[in-house]
Amino acid sequence: MSQIMREPVCLISSDAAGQLCVMKEAKSILDEITQPVVVVSVVGLYRTGKSYLMNRLAGQQTGFALGSTIQSKTKGIWMWCIEHPCRDGQTLVLLDTEGLGDIEKGDEKHDTWIFCLAVLLSSTLVYNSLGVIDNTALEKLHYVTELTENIRVKAQVGSDDDSSTELMRVFPSFIWTVRDFTLELERDGQSITADEYLEGALVLKPGSSPKTENFNLPRRCLRNFFATRKCFVFPRPAGDRELKRLEKLTEAELEPEFLKQAQEFCSFVFSSAKPKAVTGGRTLTGNVLGSLADVYVEAIRSGKVPCLENAVEALTQIQNKQAVDQALQIYREQVCMSVCFPLDPLELSDIHKEAEKKAIDAFISISFNDCEQKAQMELMRQIQNEYEDLCAQNKDHCLLVCKEILKHVFTSLDEDLNGGFFMHPGGYLEYRDKLQSLTRQYRVKTHNKLMSEEVLNEYMKEQEKFERSILLADQSLSKAEKKEEERRLQNEALQQQQRALEKMNQLQEQMLRDQERTYSEHLNETLQRMDKEMNRSKEDNERVLEAKLKEQEALLKQGFQERADQMNKEIKSLRDEMKKDEESKPSTLQKVVDTAGMAASLFLPGIIPKAIGLGVSFLSRFLK
Template identity: 85%
Template sequence: MREPVCFISTDADGQLFVTKEAKDILDEITQPVVVVSVVGLYRTGKSYLMNRLAGQQTGFALGSTIESKTKGIWMWCIKHPCIDDHTLVLLDTEGLGDIEKDDEKHDTWIFCLAVLLSSTLVYNSLGVIDNTALKNLHYVTELTENIRVKAQVGSDDDSSTEFMRVFPSFIWTVRDFTLELKRDGQSITADEYLEGALVLKPGCSSGIERLNRTRLGLRNFFATRKCFVFPRPTKDEDLMRMEELTEAELNAKFLEQAEVFCNYVFNSAKPKAITGGQTLTGNVLGSLAEVYVEAIRSGKVPCLENAVEALTQIQNKQAVDQALQIYREQVSMSVCFPLDPLELSDIHRQAEKKAIYAFISISFNDCEQKAQMELMKQIQNEYEDLCAQNRNQFLLVCKEILKHVFTSLDEDLHDGSFIHPGGYLKYRNKLQCLTKQYRAETNNKLMSEEVLSEYLKEQEKFDMRILLADQRLSEAEKREEERRLQNEALHQQQRALKEKNQLQEQMLHDQERTYKEHLNETLQRMEREMNRSKEDNERVLEAKLKEQEALLKQGFQELADQINKKIKSLTDEMKKDEESKPSTLQKVVATVSMAASQFLRGIIPKAININSIGEG
């Protein structure tokens, strides 16, 4: 993308909607996406930070008046500068707190969508982090009211553990920062400055509770927190023309901090993932945004579990259709019948591999592998049709060669040229000579022996007629010749059967290869998702342990005890997940094997050693 486009806008009725232009762009992105959103009060310089991340001086609109410039959420997709085969999606959100807005809930939904769609959330503010700044971030305290993780009413949906798993990492950028980073006379880091601002205030009055609510929200919902402080970028009179300024005209310390900020985002922001470690691609991100926005439009609370269910249906059908289309396109570019069976098998293998890769990229939450098995079945049907077409083409070619080679023999038979003493030997010699010529011209082509077998079987009536009519042969010679004819017929049947068996073996080999290819991809994806889920749990666990330690130091024993219960629950869950991992993978092997055996005749349902998958 050369420039940003509007991603989520509002219609004439003030309702949010995902724009077609942005959705079409995301639909083309089958790579994992790293999504960075920026939120904050309007007129705080959010858009400029996003432009820096895009490596551009201009792009996201910068306002130079008291009016909010960005409306809705704007999107800019670029190649990730540090991670191969990943796309960086930058989301610049409408400024919060614009007094001209009519809908008080609008800002809340913009903030919630930024949280739900991003893997890293940047909150941008001016001045310092104090009580006023925390009050301006009151949207954090409303997250549990406006976002649900679980669909079932009464489930443990307000658990901070659940939110931490799916919420993005949090970066607070403080602009126009003029203070020294010192506390009690000692230098501190920006991160220490943030964490110090999030220390809970003792007491239980309503005022203190309000002050602590945002602090607790940030501590309980965002496992990873980071802070950057930026000095004023330039002189006051130049702020209105930031897009025009060269780097030489900007504050060197501002540029230095901007570079540190960008490098941190590039190297630490993870691909967007949701429950179970499932990484999102661009097309899934677009569909996810539509699901969330539709929930908001209908007056419902966006629910991650419901979104996953909806996405599963949307994405998996699309994944099968697109993967099948890719298979067909790849095949059509390479197939020109007739083809050597091994060459057709190789074309099938290459096309299927690309189709499976596309399916894995597009599909979503195919836990029971139903969509993948449907793709396997569809491709197998396509391949069997290709093989049938190939056989028919070879059949026509071999029949043409046979007609050309045996025409003279058929004419002689029609004229009765062999019905005379000594005619049988002449007939037999010509038949053998032409058979040899036919085999030379067909050169072991597919279907050549089957076509020859059919022809020779039709000739049997002429064999016996000519043999019996040849008075030069004795009865003993005729009986001997009958036995020879029977043996030749048997040998020819064996040749044709061998040809069929070779085709069958090739088909079974292709089916086994198909099965292993699908199984390998499935297991690899599950392994990646399990590892990502484990990383997310470890990140949450580390955050909980730090939070417990901090609460104990600050004297909040009751809150620390609550955290301890969550730590124990999470630890037990992680242990259970690790113990069940082998059996989960083995169950997948058995499921794929059983399903594949229904339409891949060469696959016998069985439990396969997971370590052996991919061998051979």
């Protein structure tokens, strides 16, 4: 497996004052990752073998520090980014967290924040423990009961939106890995799966006494917060003596059953773990994940509760400004590498097209939550300004080149005119023949050059006074011939003006085609991204709905009628919301088209009539 990083680095640590902080090296690594990231975090009590599991996921024997003493080896949160072993175009980000409950730290709040950050940053959360899943093990997982106190979905305090439905949408899938498991997976004499073992351990007790409530609380939290739950049980990997050098053991030296479970665990994570997303189905890339870590850690440092809504808003501002700046820089760099004035308008158009495509790709990979397309519209405006400036520069360069060629070609004619060479009988026909001959030479030399006819037209206008003087002075021509020649001169002047106009019209038409393509590409990219986000949001809702239906069924079986009725209300509310989202999809996408059309009217005024038809055409693709 090809690796992005050769070894893990610390993502979140503590500064001299004991405050959490995001490490610059790790942040800079994430900033370079523009692919969607699948983030797998491992949490659990210290000295339970968390790091070994992460190394297995990385396909390595060593990497995350294992340690062989009773002291916690990992401090803070460490990160290892590797290419996803099963999916092209995605990066697997492994986060190994500091062991919880280390008595040497004596800082319970620090452990709580480490746990919360693992939940907030990951798309799959692995909880690692030793022995069995019993009441003691669940009591040690008290951090899960504190999630609602330390994480908020909505910015408004006391909002009903901080419900289990909202939390389920944004919380990761949950895997409980039980190490050194020695029991038989049986219940009432029947074999059960590891998943059934976990769900059996989460069954609630009837009653409302304080003791019962304490028993049920961690179980209820796991059932209500994590829509997807999975369990793996691992026997001891080797004997006591070998355990001290676990990272050096070959697969042949490991217990076969442990190796089998480890392989199944890795395969499950690789195949099922989804890219990290936040509310609205907005998938995170590496650079957005780095900014998200910054936002959450800053909230904790300032004494606030991390809030997903505030985080999304902050990310929107951070990422979209960066997206516009970087995309525009890429456009400029691409143009600078390719442009050498003067250019044929089609060549410049192709350079603009290629540079704009790369700029849009960069923008899409960096931008985040640009629902109203403000950032994309700003990018469209700035790129259009850049292109218009390039066209103006090209026009000026072409003008200078054509003038230089014209001067070189017509020098002999100008010298003859200044010397009065044609002021004799028959001189007019000589003048006319030389003018036509030099005009043909000029057109050959300026073939397909922008502004060639415009420059020639200006020169011909200047020649009119000489032509008429020579014509009037030529005694070899009759009055009728002179009159006929004047008509011909007028027609030629009109034809020359028409040629110049046609040339400029071609330029305008090319600009219009470029504007149309710009509009189409921006609109298509926006609609594609929003369609993906809507589909991911729909998947998340379906996942939550399925979890709530299962929970309702379990509550009814266990006799919790009141809780089942409450769950039914949540299910109905979720279904209504899903139906509303589906019905509003056409109007939401139509709003995107309208906004893009409005931007076109401001930045690309030439394509307004076509923009309407293009918008309808693009919209129809996403509503089939």
